[in-house]
Amino acid sequence: MMEKTIALFITDVLRHKCLAAMLFAVISLIFLFTGTLWPQRYSASTVLSVDETSLISSLGRGQGMAGGSARGQEAFDRGAAAEQVLFKREVMLKVLEHGGWLDDNPSAAEQEQIINGIEGRTTVAGGKTFISFAYKDSEPERTYEVTTKMAELFIAEYSKLEIAESQEKLAFINQQVESYRAKLVASEKKLEEFKSANPDIREGSERQIGNRIDELGSDIDEAKLALRELEIKRDSLTKKLSGELEAGTNTQREKEYLDKLAELRSKLDELRLIYTDSWPEIISVKAQIAELETAIANHKLVGPDDSTTATSPSGDVTTALYQELRSQLSETETEIDTSTTRIKETIALRELEIGKSRRINKMEAVLAELTRDYETNEGVYDNLLLQRENAQVEHDEKLKSLTLKVLEPAVEPISPVGVQFIHFALGGLLFGLAVPLGLIYLKSALDPRVRLADTLMEELSLPVLGAIPTYMSPGERRRDLAGVAMMYGMVIVTLATYGVVGYMKYTGEL
Amino acid sequence: MSKIVKALEMAKEARLSRSLQRQKAAEEAAVAAATAARTSAPTAPVEARTKAPPQRKKPVPVKDSLGPRTGHDIVRRKSSRAVIKTMDEVEPLSREDLADKKIIYPEMENQRVLNVFRDLRTTLLTIADGSNFSCLVTSAVPKGGSSFVATNLATAFSFDDSKTSLIIDCNLNAPNPNLPISQVKVGLTEYLEDDQLKAGDIIRPTGIPRMRAVSSGGRREIPAEYFSSDRMIEFLEEVQSKFRDRYTFLDGPSTKESADVKLLASLCDYILLVVPYARVTTSQVEATVRTIDQSKLIGVVFNNEPY
Numbered sequence A: 001m002m003e004k005t006i007a008l009f010i011t012d013v014l015r016h017k018c019l020a021a022m023l024f025a026v027i028s029l030i031f032l033f034t035g036t037l038w039p040q041r042y043s044a045s046t047v048l049s050v051d052e053t054s055l056i057s058s059l060g061r062g063q064g065m066a067g068g069s070a071r072g073q074e075a076f077d078r079g080a081a082a083e084q085v086l087f088k089r090e091v092m093l094k095v096l097e098h099g100g101w102l103d104d105n106p107s108a109a110e111q112e113q114i115i116n117g118i119e120g121r122t123t124v125a126g127g128k129t130f131i132s133f134a135y136k137d138s139e140p141e142r143t144y145e146v147t148t149k150m151a152e153l154f155i156a157e158y159s160k161l162e163i164a165e166s167q168e169k170l171a172f173i174n175q176q177v178e179s180y181r182a183k184l185v186a187s188e189k190k191l192e193e194f195k196s197a198n199p200d201i202r203e204g205s206e207r208q209i210g211n212r213i214d215e216l217g218s219d220i221d222e223a224k225l226a227l228r229e230l231e232i233k234r235d236s237l238t239k240k241l242s243g244e245l246e247a248g249t250n251t252q253r254e255k256e257y258l259d260k261l262a263e264l265r266s267k268l269d270e271l272r273l274i275y276t277d278s279w280p281e282i283i284s285v286k287a288q289i290a291e292l293e294t295a296i297a298n299h300k301l302v303g304p305d306d307s308t309t310a311t312s313p314s315g316d317v318t319t320a321l322y323q324e325l326r327s328q329l330s331e332t333e334t335e336i337d338t339s340t341t342r343i344k345e346t347i348a349l350r351e352l353e354i355g356k357s358r359r360i361n362k363m364e365a366v367l368a369e370l371t372r373d374y375e376t377n378e379g380v381y382d383n384l385l386l387q388r389e390n391a392q393v394e395h396d397e398k399l400k401s402l403t404l405k406v407l408e409p410a411v412e413p414i415s416p417v418g419v420q421f422i423h424f425a426l427g428g429l430l431f432g433l434a435v436p437l438g439l440i441y442l443k444s445a446l447d448p449r450v451r452l453a454d455t456l457m458e459e460l461s462l463p464v465l466g467a468i469p470t471y472m473s474p475g476e477r478r479r480d481l482a483g484v485a486m487m488y489g490m491v492i493v494t495l496a497t498y499g500v501v502g503y504m505k506y507t508g509e510l
Numbered sequence B: 001m002s003k004i005v006k007a008l009e010m011a012k013e014a015r016l017s018r019s020l021q022r023q024k025a026a027e028e029a030a031v032a033a034a035t036a037a038r039t040s041a042p043t044a045p046v047e048a049r050t051k052a053p054p055q056r057k058k059p060v061p062v063k064d065s066l067g068p069r070t071g072h073d074i075v076r077r078k079s080s081r082a083v084i085k086t087m088d089e090v091e092p093l094s095r096e097d098l099a100d101k102k103i104i105y106p107e108m109e110n111q112r113v114l115n116v117f118r119d120l121r122t123t124l125l126t127i128a129d130g131s132n133f134s135c136l137v138t139s140a141v142p143k144g145g146s147s148f149v150a151t152n153l154a155t156a157f158s159f160d161d162s163k164t165s166l167i168i169d170c171n172l173n174a175p176n177p178n179l180p181i182s183q184v185k186v187g188l189t190e191y192l193e194d195d196q197l198k199a200g201d202i203i204r205p206t207g208i209p210r211m212r213a214v215s216s217g218g219r220r221e222i223p224a225e226y227f228s229s230d231r232m233i234e235f236l237e238e239v240q241s242k243f244r245d246r247y248t249f250l251d252g253p254s255t256k257e258s259a260d261v262k263l264l265a266s267l268c269d270y271i272l273l274v275v276p277y278a279r280v281t282t283s284q285v286e287a288t289v290r291t292i293d294q295s296k297l298i299g300v301v302f303n304n305e306p307y
Helices: A002-015 A017-037 A078-086 A089-099 A108-121 A140-197 A205-274 A280-302 A320-400 A421-446 A453-460 A474-507 B002-039 B068-084 B095-100 B111-128 B146-159 B188-193 B230-242 B260-267 B282-291
Strands: A042-050 A122-126 A130-137 A404-408 A464-469 B134-139 B164-169 B211-214 B246-251 B270-276 B297-305
Touching (some): A017 A421, A089 A108, A140 A320, A140 A404, A453 B297, A474 B095, B111 B297, B134 B230, B146 B211, B146 B246, B188 B230, B230 B246, B230 B260
Antiparallel strands (some): A042 A130
């Protein structure tokens, strides 16, 4: 079966020999021709190492510049960012100059074209710790020159960028520091003003006032109690005193009576000395004495008479106890007066304090805010001062050293890269063979028509009585042979051309 | 395979009945001819070959271990050869002519082709079991090589000097240009139109010994239904029954070209289908097979095999 298939294939090819040969010739020669014209490409590359902490490491990451964190993404294309730096017009013009493209004085449009061409032939790639430039050109020397120049220019540009950015950062921080300082001063002033306007308002004065109010309150309560005591004392004293007075008055009256009695008796005596007992004065005096004695006797039985106490003080009827009590009473009364006044004053004071406390409450909120304000500003300001210091240090560092180093310098390429003549030549032969054969194979594979007698037997169960081989008349055979001749001819011509061109290439003529 | 066996069996039966009929007819004709011969001079053209052996010589049943039929064949062959030698022939075609017409000849270099046709002949003879037959050669597609196969098959049959062959070009629309016919004046269409013509008028010699050909005749503008006419049927009957050793081949059009194939098929004993290399799909072959009478289809010939 396999031999039959191969035999079938070969016969198919031979049936289409002219077409196959033509295709072979055409394809091979096209490839050959293209190969001779194909420009040789040389490639050179250089690698720069990137310092992680530098600006460029944050290039593309969206940091380093204030407000840049709006991008805030971790995934970054360092290569693209580097490309942007390199492919700026000024930079590329310098490259053009160095590479000798400007020698013919091309127009602006032409320059643009050349630049586009160079950009197309340049590959910029970036990773975490490196940036690489690769450039392809048709001349080895120019390739090398352009690559090195690009690296140089890139480093220069990049340094400029770095420094500029650093300066910007510094300026920004300075500006922030200034603004916050102003804020701080303003809030300090406000605080001072407030404090001077409200001197009694201090930290914890509310508490103080509260305490005071409580104190005063307790004072008042105490004083009130004392007052009550005093009043009670007074009352009791008064009572005692009036009793004493009564007693005193009674005693006084008694005394008066007795005095009077004594008087009368003395009088009597006197009278009696002069007169006799029948004298009317003596009788009246006797009657008076008798009355008085009765009155004294009654008085002693009955007791003091209150209605008569009111009028007693003027009588100057005093006993020692009475005096004592009287002094105590006046003392007590004085004390009561003092106390009352004191209480009144204390109450007034308390009211004052309460008023103060209300006022203070209001002011305390304001004070707290001002204080907070001030403290915040102070904090930020301190922070900014720190940042400024850091930025300054960084900036100074940057000015001193570069953060890009050439890891791998470019090397002048010796051999071309990419597709070369030999590839075309071999590829041409291969394709030239493969395409016609492939097409023929495809045609016969896809052709559903019957090619094998077995097919008829198997699929249709028809008896195949015989298979007549191809039998050509002499005329047909002549044509066939002509076709074969042409096929061979074309193949030979193609191979000959290959040989000639190959030889010429080898010797360097082409 | 069983289909084939069945078909072969049916064909065999039909064949036997027909051959018996033909034998009978042949005898009658022989008798008639004998009487005619006695009365008139045998000046008839090529058809002057006289009767079948039974008239001349009573066939002696040779008791043969191979069987009665074979013995019969040997007897018949012997006698046919003698008769056939008397056939009228024209100048034989040269080898160049034959090569140009793509007709085989025994001395050709491409023995392979020659042997294929010889094998085909043997197969047909085996199927036919010795008696003569008429075979329609048709193709699945136009220019599929049916004329080539038919002509060469007839030629192969003519190699045997005890047999003669007749090729009838029934392809009215596309007559075979390589038909090795000479002295052609009229063909099949003329014969079918004109009742006056006789079979002998259209059966012409080729340059090949023992082979006769009938051309298709002139092209007609409006192709009428020729093959369904009684005249055609009679013609074929006559042609076959006249000589027991004449093998008739009808070079028919492809099933695609015309519907005559079916008609022709009904007139023949066998049908041979020619399938050209890489020109038909199996479905086309299938369709063709369905159109023609399957009982008469004895097989397929694969033509133009390139390896």
